[in-house]
Amino acid sequence: MAEEEDEQGFEEELEDGSGGVDAAGHGRRKRLFSKELRCMMYGFGDDQNPYTESVDILEDLVIEFITEMTHKAMSIGRQGRVQVEDIVFLIRKDPRKFARVKDLLTMNEELKRARKAFDEANYGS
Amino acid sequence: MADPARIKTEGSLEKEGFINEENPKTEHEPAAETSAEMSHVFCCTLKETEAAADDEEEGTSGQPSSKRPKVEPEKKKEKRHKVDEDEIQKMQVLVSSFSEEQLNRYEMYRRSAFPKAAIKRLIQSITGSSVSQNVVIAMSGIAKVFVGEIVEEALDVCEKWGDTPPLQPKHLREAVRRLKSRDQIPNSKHKHILFH
Numbered sequence: 001m002a003e004e005e006d007e008q009g010f011e012e013e014l015e016d017g018s019g020g021v022d023a024a025g026h027g028r029r030k031r032l033f034s035k036e037l038r039c040m041m042y043g044f045g046d047d048q049n050p051y052t053e054s055v056d057i058l059e060d061l062v063i064e065f066i067t068e069m070t071h072k073a074m075s076i077g078r079q080g081r082v083q084v085e086d087i088v089f090l091i092r093k094d095p096r097k098f099a100r101v102k103d104l105l106t107m108n109e110e111l112k113r114a115r116k117a118f119d120e121a122n123y124g125s
Numbered sequence: 126m127a128d129p130a131r132i133k134t135e136g137s138l139e140k141e142g143f144i145n146e147e148n149p150k151t152e153h154e155p156a157a158e159t160s161a162e163m164s165h166v167f168c169c170t171l172k173e174t175e176a177a178a179d180d181e182e183e184g185t186s187g188q189p190s191s192k193r194p195k196v197e198p199e200k201k202k203e204k205r206h207k208v209d210e211d212e213i214q215k216m217q218v219l220v221s222s223f224s225e226e227q228l229n230r231y232e233m234y235r236r237s238a239f240p241k242a243a244i245k246r247l248i249q250s251i252t253g254s255s256v257s258q259n260v261v262i263a264m265s266g267i268a269k270v271f272v273g274e275i276v277e278e279a280l281d282v283c284e285k286w287g288d289t290p291p292l293q294p295k296h297l298r299e300a301v302r303r304l305k306s307r308d309q310i311p312n313s314k315h316k317h318i319l320f321h
Contacts, residue, residue, distance in 0.1 A: 032243050040269065043234030044276040047291035054292050061275065061301065061310075062239075062268050063247065068311045069264065070251045082252050084259045087267070094309065096274070097267050104266045105259060 033059050239265040274309060275300050 037058055041050045073086040084105065091097045223231060245261045278300035279292050288296070304310045 032247070033239060036237055036239055037272070039233045039237040040272050041276055041292070043230060043232075043237050044273045045230075045280050045290070046276055050291045051293060053294050054297055057294055057297050058272060058275065061297075062272060065271050065311065066244070066247060066264060066268060067251055068313060069267070070248055072311070072313070074252060080252070081254060082248060082256050082260050084257070084263055087260065087263050091267060097270050100266050100270050101263050104262055108259070108262055 031056070031059060033062065037062075237269070239268055241265060244268070274304065278303055 034055055037055050038050055041055065041058070042048050046054075069087065069090060070082055072090055073082045074080055076089065077083055077086040088098070088101055091101060220228075220231065241261050244265050245256065248256050248260065248264060275297065276292070279296040280290065282299045282303070283290060283292055283296045286296070301310060305312065
């Protein structure tokens with residue numbers, strides 16, 4: 001059942017002619033990530049010019065993924081809010097994503113500290 | 126559980142491994158200047174991050190009121206240093222031997238990212254309240270890994286079916302189906318009834 005719904009979702013996006021209310025709603029929205037997704041697909045191994053339909057499918061998948069994660073994060077920890085700890089908790093079973101989030105947050109902290117130290121050094125002199 | 130840092134490196138090396146397979150016969154073209162510059166840029170970025178990490182760690186361990194035993198963290202730090210340095214050297218060697226096309230692709234791989242503003246707007250439209258910057262950073266990073274997993278799986282499907290890139294929607298759909306069966310794609314629409 002779920003798979004049938006998914007396939008219908010894909011076909012609606014490809015048609016894109018209907019902006020009707022009963023459609024999945026994804027076809028109506030303006031494409032948010034077209035440029036970035038193209039570069040990303042090339043970086044991950046696709047052709048230098050990926051098909052537009054493929055980019056659209058990926059964009060919808062990404063938006064659905066972010067929506068799911070956000071809803072799950074809202075339901076755990078502090079209700080109604082999305083916090084980093086919730087995201088890390090949700091991702092704990094997936095080694096790649098978990099490692100990536102840890103790295104990103106650690107690097108961000110280091111960069112902030114480095115920038116702060118740099119600014120203080122400048123301010124002193 | 127294995128060390129996440131290790132897994133991450135293996136993951137990214139896998140990607141580069143795929144790139145090498147794609148261009149097996151591409152010899153080292155004389156685009157020497159570009160390659161040298163690019164590898165220099167990447168190596169510098171890697172070194173700076175490592176250097177920043179070094180400074181930070183030395184700063185914190187210098188505090189006199191630290192309660193940690195002195196010997197243990199130093200040993201671990203040295204081991205981590207050695208592992209990181211090996212890693213960085215290997216990356217340098219690898220990147221310096223890239224062809225022009227591989228360098229382009231690697232640059233796109235490293236540089237592409239989702240725009241923080243759009244992600245923030247999307248999350249805030251779902252939650253209805255504001256979110257911190259770290260949440261946006263984490264979510265963009267995870268989304269990029271997500272895209273990578275799908276594209277890699279789709280390329281496997283494409284190769285298995287005897288097609289060539291660019292990827293077609295049917296490859297992506299099959300990739301999504303496979304990832305769903307491995308539980309790598311979250312789906313809270315289908316309610317799982319335990320005994321029926």
